[in-house]
Amino acid sequence: MKKNLKGSILKYKSLVGLLVLCIVISFISPRFLGIANIKNVLTQVSVNAVIAIGMSFVILTGGIDLSVGSILAVSAAVAAGMIKSTGNISFAIIVAIAIGCLIGFINGFLISKGRIQAFIVTLATMIIFRGVTYVYTDGIPISGLGQSFSGIGNKTILGLPIPVLIMVIVFGIAYYILSQTRYGRYLYALGGNEDSARLSGINTDKIKTLVYVICGATAALSGIIVTSRIGSASPNAGVSFELDAIAAVVLGGTSLAGGEGSVVGTIIGALIIGVLNNGLNLMNVSPFYQSIIKGLVILLAVLVEKKKK
Amino acid sequence: MKKSAKLLSLMLSTVLIIGTMVGCSSQKATDGGKKIGMVVSTLNNPFFVSMKEGAEKKAKELGYEIVVLDSQNDASKERSNVEDLVQQGIVDLIINPTDSDAVVNSITFANDSNIKVITVDRMANGGEVACHVASDNIKGGEMAAQFILDKLNGKGNLVELQGIPGASATRDRGKGFHNIVDNKDGVKIVASQAADFDRQKGLNVTENIIQATPAFDAIFAHNDEMALGAIKASKSANKDVIIVGFDGNDEAKKAVASGDLSATIAQKPDLMGSIAVENAIKIAKGETVEKEVPVELELIKK
Numbered sequence: 001m002k003k004n005l006k007g008s009i010l011k012y013k014s015l016v017g018l019l020v021l022c023i024v025i026s027f028i029s030p031r032f033l034g035i036a037n038i039k040n041v042l043t044q045v046s047v048n049a050v051i052a053i054g055m056s057f058v059i060l061t062g063g064i065d066l067s068v069g070s071i072l073a074v075s076a077a078v079a080a081g082m083i084k085s086t087g088n089i090s091f092a093i094i095v096a097i098a099i100g101c102l103i104g105f106i107n108g109f110l111i112s113k114g115r116i117q118a119f120i121v122t123l124a125t126m127i128i129f130r131g132v133t134y135v136y137t138d139g140i141p142i143s144g145l146g147q148s149f150s151g152i153g154n155k156t157i158l159g160l161p162i163p164v165l166i167m168v169i170v171f172g173i174a175y176y177i178l179s180q181t182r183y184g185r186y187l188y189a190l191g192g193n194e195d196s197a198r199l200s201g202i203n204t205d206k207i208k209t210l211v212y213v214i215c216g217a218t219a220a221l222s223g224i225i226v227t228s229r230i231g232s233a234s235p236n237a238g239v240s241f242e243l244d245a246i247a248a249v250v251l252g253g254t255s256l257a258g259g260e261g262s263v264v265g266t267i268i269g270a271l272i273i274g275v276l277n278n279g280l281n282l283m284n285v286s287p288f289y290q291s292i293i294k295g296l297v298i299l300l301a302v303l304v305e306k307k308k309k
Numbered sequence: 310m311k312k313s314a315k316l317l318s319l320m321l322s323t324v325l326i327i328g329t330m331v332g333c334s335s336q337k338a339t340d341g342g343k344k345i346g347m348v349v350s351t352l353n354n355p356f357f358v359s360m361k362e363g364a365e366k367k368a369k370e371l372g373y374e375i376v377v378l379d380s381q382n383d384a385s386k387e388r389s390n391v392e393d394l395v396q397q398g399i400v401d402l403i404i405n406p407t408d409s410d411a412v413v414n415s416i417t418f419a420n421d422s423n424i425k426v427i428t429v430d431r432m433a434n435g436g437e438v439a440c441h442v443a444s445d446n447i448k449g450g451e452m453a454a455q456f457i458l459d460k461l462n463g464k465g466n467l468v469e470l471q472g473i474p475g476a477s478a479t480r481d482r483g484k485g486f487h488n489i490v491d492n493k494d495g496v497k498i499v500a501s502q503a504a505d506f507d508r509q510k511g512l513n514v515t516e517n518i519i520q521a522t523p524a525f526d527a528i529f530a531h532n533d534e535m536a537l538g539a540i541k542a543s544k545s546a547n548k549d550v551i552i553v554g555f556d557g558n559d560e561a562k563k564a565v566a567s568g569d570l571s572a573t574i575a576q577k578p579d580l581m582g583s584i585a586v587e588n589a590i591k592i593a594k595g596e597t598v599e600k601e602v603p604v605e606l607e608l609i610k611k
Binding site for chain 1: 352374376377378379382383384385387388389390392393394396397398408410411413414415418434
């Protein structure tokens with residue numbers, strides 16, 4: 001049991017990195033560990049973490065999804081437009097997620113059936129759906145979405161911010177799918193070696209398509225969180241979010257080659273990025289230096305991860 | 310495996326500590342009551358970098374610490390920045406919004422934490438704002454009109470290129486311009502059309518005006534971009550007219566130096582930042598401030 005625990009901690013080396021990060025920041029900025037700030041960090045992390053969980057599915061199969069930022073923008077814009085015209089929030093959210101799934105399906109279909117590289121397909125859909133967002137919004141942010149919609153991003157339930165609850169639920173579902181279901185096992189098998197997975201009778205096309213649908217859905221869900229937090233759906237929402245999501249997955253120890261990794265690591269990776277963002281702000285690091293430090297931390301973490309192999 | 314975890318920790322902490330030292334070297338630690346937060350829409354634009362520098366200089370001069378964060382034109386980043394600043398125990402918050410609507414929830418968040426908010430350059434469409442600091446656009450419009458009338462010895466036909474209809478900059482710059490030129494003997498506005506602050510549209514609209522009403526002596530454009538478009542149009546029509554822009558961006562200043570542009574009304578972002586800090590400190594001390602503080606402009610001519 002003890003050995004087991006030790007093993008599982010060491011499995012997530014990134015967790016050690018996260019703890020060290022927290023300790024260092026809390027020494028420099030005592031406010032870091034305040035309850036209010038912890039809630040703060042978790043809420044900020046939830047936006048990236050939800051996308052990154054979907055991205056983990058894609059990366060576990062050896063793919064990549066660059067279009068998440070655009071999926072986020074287009075589904076959030078449509079949801080905001082619907083809320084303004086009909087006032088029906090739950091239906092707007094369902095439509096947003098459906099749009100996310102649909103774009104994910106287009107990605108997945110082109111990648112699995114069209115045999116085009118994921119990088120190229122999602123690069124193209126990233127550009128296309130950014131354009132669709134501009135057309136739909138006319139380049140103007142959609143705001144005035146009302147108090148009850150704002151509640152999703154700004155209210156708490158039992159002391160926990162709603163975005164954090166959403167993140168926990170999405171994580172729970174993803175963890176269950178990947179570790180307890182046949183689909184999860186097939187997904188790892190496909191990521192490990194696509195040919196042998198196919199030869200052993202797994203419908204690889206179906207599994208591959210589905211990961212992009214899942215990723216699209218999480219991106220749309222994250223779009224709902226972002227939009228309700230700021231009370232406005234901007235045509236520029238989510239630009240470069242794909243990079244933060246990929247960074248979280250990689251920091252969590254998931255291999256870009258596929259077949260290896262977990263969503264637990266992804267959550268830790270997202271937390272590292274979030275804590276770093278928050279910590280650098282709390283420590284008054286000049287914005288000009290912040291991105292240098294962030295880049296270095298990602299590079300170092302991945303280098304160390306690589307060393308074990 | 311254990312070794313690499315240790316190595317990772319060591320490296321992370323080293324990078325962080327070095328980063329903090331480098332980043333903070335210019336700021337000295339002060340007690341909680343003397344820290345101001347500032348969130349700028351983007352630092353990827355010289356205008357806002359000057360604004361930041363002006364604010365930092367003023368804060369240093371008055372013995373306050375200022376923390377400036379960059380929203381990278383992303384409203385959700387802006388929201389996170391505001392939350393992080395509120396955590397730091399700032400006395401008040403200066404914000405240059407990425408978008409007038411999207412900033413409202415961030416401002417409400419600060420309000421809920423009992424932090425007074427000062428907006429700079431762009432207005433907020435909601436929330437409780439103690440003070441708004443922006444260029445005196447009406448005055449700028451008047452300066453442009455006066456410059457044109459002086460050049461024309463008080464007589465002539467004028468063209469006005471307006472910005473996006475309804476935008477506050479369009480309204481105020483136009484109002485100032487009309488304050489001076491309306492009802493003046495010998496002065497006539499022969500065309501007044503919108504070109505949406507856009508260079509391409511400034512070019513097209515000016516071309517159309519040249520076709521429709523070729524007899525004019527001067528153009529006032531509500532911003533430099535449209536003025537630069539107007540220069541192109543009048544050059545290709547071989548028309549030598551006085552053109553005045555607004556903003557004072559680098560390209561416009563160069564055009565003034567080369568004589569293509571007669572003048573531009575330059576905004577002073579550094580002064581905006583500095584005035585915002587002055588007002589923030591007044592508010593922190595419990596003094597009353599004006600709800601809207603206009604910032605002076607500068608006429609740049611050859």
